Amino acid sequence: MKIYLNKDEMPTHYYNITADLMNKPLPPLHPQTRQPIGPDDLKVLFPMELIKQEVSAEPYIEIPEPVREAYAIYRPSPLIRAERLEKALGTKAKIFYKYEGGSPSGSHKTNTALAQAYYNKQEGIKKIVTETGAGQWGTALSFACAQFGIECEVFMVRGSYDQKPYRKLIMETFGANVHASPSELTEVGKSQLAKDPANIGSLGIAISEAVEVAAQDEKAHYALGSVLNHVLLHQTVIGLEAQKQFEKVDAYPDIVIAPLGGGSNFAGIAFPFVGEMLRGGRKVRAIAVEPASCPKLTRGKFGYDFGDSAGYTPLLPMYSLGHEFMPPGLHAGGLRYHGASALCSQLLKDGLIEAVALQQLECFSAGLLFSKTEGILPAPEANHAIAQVIREAKAADAAGEERTILFNLCGHGHFDLAAYDDFLQGKLEDHVLDEEQLKISAAGVLDQF
């Protein structure tokens, strides 16, 4: 069963959960002064409208008309009842999912990319520079820039650039200029290559390269695909649509589940439901699923940490494993991030959401079952949500309750087949992290507040 919305039923406003929080997140701190940063510190990188959104306490922020028009290319996304998965599980639980893989980039990232490209265009910006690891964010921003007639320059971690040529190619089909990072185009890149000509790069280096290029050109800005408040805000179109779709079938989720990398995927589907609960509405359990090999929510430390591994960005208040943490052999690129967004971290700290860490073999098995029954091969990130959905369905059956479960199928896995191949060939393994190593890594998280 698929539940569609018409274009005229699309949300006209984003939902800002900050407005409904008793405890607002702590402010970001300047990396040198360690004082709260202000709009002026950010305007070299971001347009003023996004900076305003970053600190807004308004509950609803209008989606500009041209962004809504661009959303209409692929939104509203369908809400789908996973009847064949339910049957295969023999569960009485009702399982629904929002499918975001139909977007031009194949993931939910397009939702914020279009908004960011639009606000930059409005401010007269000619080029947006960004980094990409697995490639979903770079793809989304490439498409968004093409929509609003802005140049797009992407620094792609060299390891991914070499291993995932399809991801690079799809960015190029959208007209982006893609460089392997570290590159010879920046001081940061050159110094890295001088040290090690075979450097395969990291997200930290790629961020630094993108920021360097953006900061030098007054007609260029930088863009980030997760973690920041404005990014989470834009993703709430997912949950807001889902609410209207549930109304049409007179249903409501007891549980909302999404994977958590930086937090925008989870926030996008869960925050509108959590907000409803905060305002006295129906109760919902919102569960963020992280990989057991990158367990910032369940085993990380709450404190101030850098957003990047090199320590150039502002300090953010978050659950973190330390900004130098590197997860072992994890085949879900979008979930390798060391920290969780300030908003998700605050909600978890206050007991308003739950978190669970899962091993990847269970997740890939769940993803294959989903693919065979529902006909969509999920991105490895989404497999984490599916595995938890299966656990919750079984728990509901065991409790003798018919629970309704919603999850975010954040993207398709068409560019992740190498990971599935490794899984099918028995080359993937689960990882147990050592408590001592986690402590050493988390020592970089500051608690001076």
Added chain:
Amino acid sequence: MKIYLNKDEMPTHYYNITADLMNKPLPPLHPQTRQPIGPDDLKVLFPMELIKQEVSAEPYIEIPEPVREAYAIYRPSPLIRAERLEKALGTKAKIFYKYEGGSPSGSHKTNTALAQAYYNKQEGIKKIVTETGAGQWGTALSFACAQFGIECEVFMVRGSYDQKPYRKLIMETFGANVHASPSELTEVGKSQLAKDPANIGSLGIAISEAVEVAAQDEKAHYALGSVLNHVLLHQTVIGLEAQKQFEKVDAYPDIVIAPLGGGSNFAGIAFPFVGEMLRGGRKVRAIAVEPASCPKLTRGKFGYDFGDSAGYTPLLPMYSLGHEFMPPGLHAGGLRYHGASALCSQLLKDGLIEAVALQQLECFSAGLLFSKTEGILPAPEANHAIAQVIREAKAADAAGEERTILFNLCGHGHFDLAAYDDFLQGKLEDHVLDEEQLKISAAGVLDQF
């Protein structure tokens, strides 16, 4: 603008254009006796229901309930107005497309795969064996077999097997058993490898291997993904849905366009509209687009030819370039077939449809424009339709008429990015076929009827 149908508005019957034709296609002939073949000749390979459909003159054939249930996983597919493409072209033409890339295999092939798997299952068949070249058909059948609990064995042309590992992998995620062809598993394969251990295979060899395996096992059948009447029949769900969707917006196409490889893609979207015209309804121009490097419709010979390059299959009445024709450097695997289905051939011969041959550089340019404006990267096959759509939109503007154009976006190009890369790097070229060579190749087409 997207036009959806509800599940209860899905077509309940396939449309069989044979019923409305003055001139029915000539019968297929036995490859040895050259006499019309009967059901008994086919039952070792196909279930009786499909053999009946192959020769049926009934206008409507019911879609079995379990097939409709399986269609509901991804159907009805949306009818989309390509407003951003229209704007980029500055045309007054109204351009609509059916998007079939949302199916589990990423193409329209799933429509017939599900029906074929179902009828085989009903007859107690345990395994379906098939061949695949580019991989779309093998992917579709793998998924369909998983839905109905049948084993699936796929012989994949070794050239594709080696160059397109993702296509092989996605079949494996659906549970199929995929072999590179030629293989050591069949007599045909062994004899080919004995002659040349480095043989990269061909569709002809792969068909022979699949048929050999299917014929030896009485619980196994063979399946074909295009060309045959029953395959075209199953694809008519595309056009039938489109008709209902146009009703909702009070519009109707003046022109229907699709690429033509074997013919099922074109037939699927065009036949319901052509049938409407044949029954005295509204006029429509139905245009089949073929690549200039494989121009069976525009430069081939109408006569009896084999379906495979090795000459094992029945002789079919069709436009053909000769069954040994090999198109030069064409990056649209689905359009490399030497002949057109009997039904499409008869309609073209009788002037009921049109055909046009396009060069691939124009097609890839059109596909990239579509991707940047509409947000879906098309399969290279679909680019042929898009290029013709652009030509027709310009022609309509030149004639001062506001024409409505419908085309079939038969699949996404997520597994064809290497071809886009070659195009972007200037490595693709157009091909002009030599008239003499075409004559030599077409000498294999028999006209003894």
